[in-house]
Amino acid sequence: MNQLLLIAIRNLGTHKRRTLLLGGAIAGVTALLVILMGLSNGMKETMLRSATTLMTGHVNVGGFYKVTAGQSAPVVTSYPKLLEVLRQEVPELDYSVQRSRGWVKVVSETSSIQLGVGGIDVDAETGFRKVIQVREGKLEDLAQPNTLLIFEEQAKKLEVKVGDTVTLSAPTMRGTSNTVDVRVAVIANNVGMLSSFNVYMPNSTLRGLYQLREDTTGALMLYLEDMSAIPAVQARLFKRLPELGYQMMEHDPQPFFMKFETVNREAWTGQKLDITNWEDEISFIKWTVAALDGLTGLLTFVLLVIIAVGIMNTLWIAIRERTREIGTLRAIGMQRGYVLVMFLLEALVLGLLGTSVGAAAGLGVCMALNAADVSVPVAVQMFILSDKLHLVVNPGSMLGAVTFITLCTTTISLVPSFLAARMKPVTAMHHIG
Structure with missing residues (x-):
């Protein structure tokens, strides 16, 4: 040979x-x-x-809270306690963030647009800094109350620049409208289609707009060390959280904003948790x-x-x-x-x-x-x-x-x-x- x-x-x-x-x-x-x-x-x-930095975690523990049987809000109450439970039940966890979320009308002096809004803690979300490319302003300023991050495409539609004030309007959990004036602190480069319908502001400001308590958030986003563990983690949480006394929604592989109609038709009140993964939230x-x-x-x-x-x-x-x-x-x-x-x-x-x-x-x-x-x-x-x-x-x-x-x-x-x-x-x- x-x-x-x-x-x-x-x-x-x-x-x-x-x-x-x-x-x-x-x-x-x-x-x-x-x-x-x-x-x-x-x-x-x-x-x-x-996508997983701006919109969703690898696994998300969100849910809905219903004050009355026909009115729901996409929030999780008493999230610090739930977060401790998740850290114990998910050893595959790399890190987690809590993200408030909602849907607001952004009004400038010349125009207005409807946008999804995410409440963040910019100092704690290091991954957010790696994805967002700042065009104008400083990302650190987003830690200040009543500030807003928008994208270049939105800034052109609203005809605003860094330092300008816009008004956010949204309905609270009890059905009344509330507004807050915020300063445009950051204009970021477009991030594909995600920059067409999202803005970001401090968690505290978003809670104030929706009149929520400090221990309330929109979703707990879990980021795993290995994404192949997502199905196992999701199945484990579906089994363990009810055993620990949490009420669960049936799995529905859709973004949270597409579940309002279904949830509002269901005859229950209080808190129910909803576990999804990134594929459910951003199927595109x-x-x-x-x-x-x-x-x-x-x-x-x-x-x-x-x-x-x-x-x-x-x-x-x-x-x-x-x-x-x-x-x-x-x-x-x-x-x-x-x-x-x-x-x-x-x-x-x-x-x-x-x-x-x-x-x-x-x-x-x-x-x-x-x-x-x-x-x-x-x-x-x-x-x-x-x-x-x-x-x-x-x-x-x-x-x-x-x-x-x-x-x-x-x-x-x-x-x-x-x-x-x-x-x-x-x-x-x-x-x-």
Whole structure:
């Protein structure tokens, strides 16, 4: 076997032009695949990080409180006690935040728009700082009472700038309207479609607008160390919280704002908890990720078809050029199996070298693009929820790409290698061409 490997390597060295041509094609396809995976992984990671930071946790413990049977509010009462329970029941927890939420009318001197509002503690939510790109103002100012963060798109509609005052109007739990004047403290860069219907303000100000107690919030957002643990955590909480005395809603995989009609028709009062995950709250991200995975798979298939055709044709030409060489080897005693193995080893070595070089080149391109901090068009921002291109190359995925393409290269060479091994020595030695 060592001798066959040495012969295969020498054959590759002897036919340098063909080796460089085919090896370059394999390297190019591998580089494109690594870049494609880096782009796909980067887009998915960016989307999930932005969406789960701004809109939802990995697992959410929210709910509704009903003062009367026909009127509900999306709040969780006595949340500090509940948060302690969750920390004990979820050892997979990385960190958690409490986020008040609601729906308000934002009124400026020239116009008004209806927007979802999130109440945050900007000093405690470090992940929020990583996602939000400030265009005007200082994010630290959002810690002050009666301040507001809006996005560039909303600032244009409202015709306001940092320092201007707008009025927020919303109905309280008891059905009366309440208003509060807030100062625009921060204008942030757009974050895709999420910046079309969300604004943020301090938790204390939002509680004041809805006339809620200090121990009331909208939802407890749990962020896990490993997102694959989401189903197990969700199932455990559905089982344990009722055992601990909490009333639970039936699981409904929809955002909280789509559940009002159902909840208001139910004949109960008081507090019920609702456990959801990020896929329930922002299902459009799930669809986008699925579409992105499908597109990546299709492009990968096309790349593999291209390289398969190239390898097959090149090996056919190589075997035709080396017909007399094959006949000589057979005549001096090399068995058919060894001829087959020799060609397979050539394809294996060529594939391994080509994919390794291509993977290194693809990784270099991904790193260069990240260093360049490339901005993306507005149309792309709508989907990746970021104004910057970010590529993520997973070492395991890169190794998998190298292994997969190398195996494909070797497998594709089976047919021409088998035909070469079946040549009769006399016929091959008398071949001209």
